[in-house]
Every structure is written in structure tokens, then in C-alpha cells.
Amino acid sequence: xxxxxxxxxxxxxxxxxxxxxxxxxxxxxxxxxxxxxxxxxxxxxxxxxxxxxxxxxxxxxxxxxxxxxxxxxxxxxxxxxxxxxxxxxxxxxxxxxxxxxxxxxxxxxxxxxxxxxxxxxxxxxxxxxxxxxxxxxxxxxxxxxxxxxxxxxxxxxxxxxxxxxxxxxxxxxxxxxxxxxxxxxxxxxxxxxxxxxxxxxxxxxxxxxxxxxxxxxxxxxxxxxxxxxxxxxxxxxxxxxxxxxxxxxxxxxxxxxxxxxxxxxxxxxxxxxxxxxxxxxxxxxxxxxxxxxxxxxxxxxxxxxxxxxxxxxxxxxxxxxxxxxxxxxxxxxxxxxxxxxxxxxxxxxxxxxxxxxxxxxxxxxxxxxxxxxxxxxxxxxxxxxxxxxxxxxxxxxxxxxxxxxxxxxxxxxxxxxxxxxxxxxxxxxxxxxxxxxxxxxxxxxxxxxxxxxxxxxxxxxxxxxxxxxxxxxxxxxxxxxxxxxxxxxxxxxxxxxxxx
Numbered sequence: 001x002x003x004x005x006x007x008x009x010x011x012x013x014x015x016x017x018x019x020x021x022x023x024x025x026x027x028x029x030x031x032x033x034x035x036x037x038x039x040x041x042x043x044x045x046x047x048x049x050x051x052x053x054x055x056x057x058x059x060x061x062x063x064x065x066x067x068x069x070x071x072x073x074x075x076x077x078x079x080x081x082x083x084x085x086x087x088x089x090x091x092x093x094x095x096x097x098x099x100x101x102x103x104x105x106x107x108x109x110x111x112x113x114x115x116x117x118x119x120x121x122x123x124x125x126x127x128x129x130x131x132x133x134x135x136x137x138x139x140x141x142x143x144x145x146x147x148x149x150x151x152x153x154x155x156x157x158x159x160x161x162x163x164x165x166x167x168x169x170x171x172x173x174x175x176x177x178x179x180x181x182x183x184x185x186x187x188x189x190x191x192x193x194x195x196x197x198x199x200x201x202x203x204x205x206x207x208x209x210x211x212x213x214x215x216x217x218x219x220x221x222x223x224x225x226x227x228x229x230x231x232x233x234x235x236x237x238x239x240x241x242x243x244x245x246x247x248x249x250x251x252x253x254x255x256x257x258x259x260x261x262x263x264x265x266x267x268x269x270x271x272x273x274x275x276x277x278x279x280x281x282x283x284x285x286x287x288x289x290x291x292x293x294x295x296x297x298x299x300x301x302x303x304x305x306x307x308x309x310x311x312x313x314x315x316x317x318x319x320x321x322x323x324x325x326x327x328x329x330x331x332x333x334x335x336x337x338x339x340x341x342x343x344x345x346x347x348x349x350x351x352x353x354x355x356x357x358x359x360x361x362x363x364x365x366x367x368x369x370x371x372x373x374x375x376x377x378x379x380x381x382x383x384x385x386x387x388x389x390x391x392x393x394x395x396x397x398x399x400x401x402x403x404x405x406x407x408x409x410x411x412x413x414x415x416x417x418x419x420x421x422x423x424x425x426x427x428x429x430x431x432x433x434x435x436x437x438x439x440x441x442x443x444x445x446x447x448x449x450x451x452x453x454x455x456x457x458x459x460x461x462x463x464x465x466x467x468x469x470x471x472x473x474x475x476x477x478x479x480x481x482x483x484x485x486x487x488x489x490x491x492x493x494x495x496x497x498x499x500x
Contacts, residue, residue, distance in 0.1 A: 186352070186353075188294060188306070188308055191294055191350060191352075191353075191354040192294065192296065192306045194354055195216075195279055195294075195296060195348070195350060195354055196245045196296065196304055196306075197244065197245055197246070197277060198216055198217040198276075198277050198278065198279045199214060199215075199216045199217075199244075199245065199279075199296045199297070199304070199347060199348065200214065200215050200216065200217075200224060200242040200243060200244055201213075201214060201242065201243045201298040201301075201303045202214060202215050202224075202226055202230055202231065202240065202241070202242050202252075202266075202346065203240070203241050203242075203243075204230065204231045204232075204233045204234035204238060204239070204240045205233060205234055205238055205239050205240075206233050206234045206236070206237065206238025206239070207238070209233040209238075210233055211229070211230055211231070211232065211233040211234075212230065212298075212301075212343065213226060213227060213229075213230030213297075213298070213343060213344070213345040213346040213347070214226065214230070214296070214297035214298050214343065214344055214345060214346045214347030214360070215230070215242060215266065215346045215347070216279050216296075216346075216347065216348045216356070217276050217277060217278045217279060218265070218278055218279075218392065219278050220276070220278055221267075222267065222268050222271060222276040223255070223265050223266065223267055223392070223396065224242060224252060224265070224266040224267070224268065225263070225264070225265055225346070225359065225388065225392055226264050226265075226266065226345075226346030226347075226359075227262050227263065227264060227345045227346040227359065227361050228257045228258055228259050228261070228262045228263060228264045228329065229262060229329070229345065230264065230345050230346045231254050231257060231264045231266065232257065232259070232264075234254065235254045235257050235264070239251070240252045240253065240254060240266060242266070242268065243303070244274075245303065245304050248274070250268045250269065250270065250271045250274070251268075251269045251270065252266040252267060252268050252269060253266060253267055253269060254266050255267050255395060255396060255399065256394075256395030256396065256398075256399045256400060256401070257395070258391050258394075258395060258400075258401030258500070259327055259329060259500050260327075260328075260329055260330060260401065260403060260469070260500065261329060261330075261331070261383070261387070261388070261391045261401055261469065262320065262329035262331065262361050262383065263359065263383065263388050263391040263392060263395070263401070264346075264395070265392050265395045265396055279348055279350075279354075279355075279356050280353075280354065280355045280356070281355060281356050281385055281389065282350075282351050282353065282355030282356055282357040282385060283357075283385075283386065284334060284357045284358060284384035284385045284386045284387070285384075285386055287311050287314060287334060287351070287357055287384075288311065288314075289310075289311050289312065289313060289314060290310055290311065291310060291311045291351060291352065292308065292309075292310055292351065292352040293308065293309050293310055293311055293336045293338045293349055293350065293351065293357070294306060294307070294308050294338065294349070294350040294351075294352075294354075295307045295308075295309070295336070295338040295339070295340055295344060295347065295348075295349050295350075295360055295380070296347050296348055296350070297340070297341075297343055297344030297345070297346075297347030297360060298343040298344070298347070299339075299340075299341035299342060299343040299344050300341060300342060300343055301343060302343070305344075307338045307339040307340070308338055309336050309337040309338030309339070309378070309380075310336065310337060310338075311334055311335070311336055312335040312336055312337050312378075312379075313334075313335040314334060314335070315332050315333075315456070316332070316333045316334070316335045316381060317330075317331075317332060317333075317460075317462050317463040317466040317467070318330070318331050318332075318333045318361075318362055318381045318462075318466065319462040319465075319466070320361065320362040320381075328462075329361075330462065330465045330466045330469055331361065331362075331381065331383045331384075331387070331466060331469075332384065332387070332466045332467060332469070332470050333358075333361070333362070333381035333382060333383065333384070333466075334349065334357065334358045334381070334382045334383075334384055335379065335380070335381055336349060336358075336380045336381075336382060337378035337379070337380070338380060339376045339378070339380070340360050340363050340376055340380035341363070341376050344360045344380075345360060345361060345362075346359060346360065346361075347359075347360045348360070349382040356385050357382075357384070357385050358382025358383055358384055358385055358388075359382055359383040359385065359388050360380060360381075360382045361381055361382060361383050362380070362381045363376055363379060363380050363381065364377070364379040364381075365377050365379065387469070387470060390472070398498075400498050400499040400500075401498075401499065401500070402473060402496055402497070402498050403469065403496065403497045403498075404468055404469060404471050404472060404473045404475070404494040404495070404496055405437075405438065405468070405473075405494065405495045405496060405497050406437070406438045406439045406442075406444075406468060406492055406494065406495070407433065407434035407437025407438045407439045407440060407495055408422045408432060408433045408434065408437070408439035408444060409422065409423050409426050409430070409432045409433075410422055410423065410450070410461045410464065411423050411461065412461060418449075418451065418459055418460075419449040419450055419451040419458050419459065419460075419481075419482065420449065420450045420458050420460065420461045420463070420464040421447070421448070421449045421450075422439070422444060422445070422446050422447060422448050422449075422450070423446060424446045424447055425446075432446040433445060433446060437495060438492050438493055438494055438495045439492060441492075441493070442479065442490045442491060442492040442493075443490050444479070444481065444490065444492075445483070447483070448481045448482065448483050449481055449482040449483075450464055450479060450480070450481045451480050451481060451482060451487070452478075452479065452480035453467045453468065453477060453479055453480075454467065454471075454477045454478060468494070471494055472494070473494050473495060473496030474493065474494060474496075475493070475494050476491055476492070476493050476494075477491070477492055477494065478490075478491050479491070479492050
């Protein structure tokens, strides 16, 4: 993967990892005790109507060094090439493989680089009656989709399904009712009551593709923040609508989106009649493991769902993909055990003061539930709000994201190797270390293995890229690396790449 040319590259083969997070687990049926006596119980209705999820094909092969995934994700295998990502310009390693046979160990991938994009065989269920059926990218209401996740060297896939668009089970805006007694503002109920009016459910569509998720009012200008994978289907001219907790819907336009960071910013259209109240932003750097968390979103289309938990870990390296583009997104994530499911993507993760500390983005899950699908097992990942805010500022000012780079291409980190190794050669014949670039100026060479970046131990290419992207262009960072078995240290001044 190249950390300088941050253009979306395609690694050797598919990779496992998780985004929508993008996982939509199958729901489990409820059963009740049979009555002691009474009229005969009517027979069970026929099988699930069109639009219900289908069982996915068997799990994809596992990339060396990663645990077996919970499910697969779509997309055909991208062309092989060296992994190029935050290290060179825009190359981003895609999550570990999900197709047979697995990619060759250690083979570099061109472009984004890193764990290859996953490939897998899975089918979309038929849509409800009306016109042309639509394939949902990360469907909020219809379809089956899959996503993959790599977190701190742990790989896994997550499958998900969503409720039928015509289902009576879907909900828009839930409230406790006027008869409920008042709650203290600092209680979970009080925080939820204050935050829900600023959280929206998003639907995005373009042609035959559609997607959905959650977002929230980001600033007083009325901008809406969400994940890139939630609105990617409509980022280039599609239609986007947002619905508030009171059921009022508005059209919106995507101002900018960053695939590498998985952040997007939208603007509401014709919403002058609405008083938009932004959610207060917290400081994700000040978060401590064990702090309380509150997640708000629309899992499986159930708008206004509130779940609670704690910050389970900080600085968790995560590489995720929506299973469509084959390119990966990277984050040094906040990990939480608050229940996060498909549809929560792009929604706020709040602290005990009701401040946004993260943007929910991915989950790691084991298979289970309806049709063998996967759901939340208490491993959710959110983009720290400090990083998301920096990206949002760039998107609103210039419409494109700015990525810090080191100007070198690193391999996918397979083969049990520790650290991120700068490749000896790239598939596109470009220089492994960009002449005159940050890595070159710092004295790094092909074959060097980066083992520490700043104060962070580097155990893989995804970890290196996730760490690089926590900095800003122009910052100086101490780098430790191995050359011919000897440990050496140098200082690198980060360069930059604008756009994907």
C-alpha cells in the first residue's frame, strides 16, 4: 500500500474487514409460551416475503495473520498491485481477502494498498412489488449486504439485513409519550430526549443503487455529518433525503465526502422553516476507557434507537470497506460495547454529557441470527470526533479531504511479519519511495520495516496508515524502523495529498 499516492488502489486480492460498519445482522424471532388451553393455533405463515435476506455463501478464505471472518462481502477481486496508502500518497490497504484462492503472500498492491478488497459470492433478495428492484449498497430498508473489518490485526466479516420497505415493523421517530414523567437532564433518558431532534435518518439513491444510515446536525449552519459509505451511492448526482425524529423529511446534497476517512458532509435544501440545533461536540482525545457512551441511530430502519455502553478501548486501528468499491477506510477508532447495528452508521456516539465523541462507523461480529447473518456482539467502532471535525472542515471549505502522507509504498503486512515493510518494487513501476518525498528525505529505503510511528507501536500496514492519518500535513514525527536487523530512528515531516 502506498502512503503517498492515496488514490484508490486495488490490492492483490480480497480482504476481510468490516465497515458500514456496515453490518446488518439478521433479527431473531420472538416466541411466547403456548396457552394451556384454547382454540387451535393457526399455522405459521409461509416463508419470508420478497425483500427478506438470504443466507450468504460460505465464508471467504482468511488472509495470513487474521482470524476467520464472520461472513463475506461483495465485489469482485481488484487487480493485484502493491499496497500504497497514507504512507505514500493515497494508497489505502483494503481489508484481508474473501475469495478463493487467497492472494499471494506479501505481494504488493497498487493504489490504496494494504489488505486487499474482499470478494465473495452472495445474492441480493428480490425487492417488493413496485417498479424496478433496487440493489442497496448499505440498505436501510431493503436488501442484503456485507461488510468486512480489520481491527488491530483482527480480521472479521459482518453480514447484515434490513427490514422490508413495506414492513409494518419499521419505525420513524419513537417517543416516550406525553405521559412519561420528566427525567433528569443528565440521565440517559434526558440526554436522549435532548439529542434525538438533532439526529436524522438518511436515504441515498442513484440509479439502481441505494443506501441508508444515520447522521446528525453538525453545526449551526445546518450541515449534516455522516459516513461516506452511507451517501456514496448519491455522492455524484444522486438523491438524498433526511428525516428528523418528528417525521419531517428534507432533500439534501452532498457537499463533500472522504472515502479514506469514511466521513461525509451534507447540506439540507429548503429547510428554512426548521430550527436546526447542532449536537454539542466533545473532545475525543480526552476520552478514557470506561467512560459511558450513548449511541443513537436507525438500526434495521428503526429510527430513534438509543443504546448505551462504555468506551471499551481507544486508538483501535480499523480498516473497513463497504464491500462495493474495494477501497478501504482507516480510523484510529474509539471502541464501544454500546449496541451498534446496520443503520447506525454515521450516527453520533455521545458521552455522559451528551456531547459527540465519535461517528459510529463499523462493527465486528460473529455469525448468528436469521439466515446465519451477523449482528452486534458489543464490538463497535467510531471515528473520533476530533478527526472527523478536521475532515469535515476540509470538505466544507474545498469539497475534498486532505490526507497526510509519508511518500512510500508498504506491503499488505501478510505472512506473519510485524511492522509495515516498504516494498522493493511496485506493480505499476512507480518508485517504492517517492524521490524527494517525506520518506526519502528522512532516509527511509525499500526493505525497511517501520515498527514505531510517533509513540505508537506498528504491527501492520493498516495500523501504520490509521496512525499517520491522526496527524496533519507538515507535522514532524519520529519513526523507528529495522534495516538489515538493526533498529534505527529518524524524523519524518509529513507531506499531503488532496482528494481521493
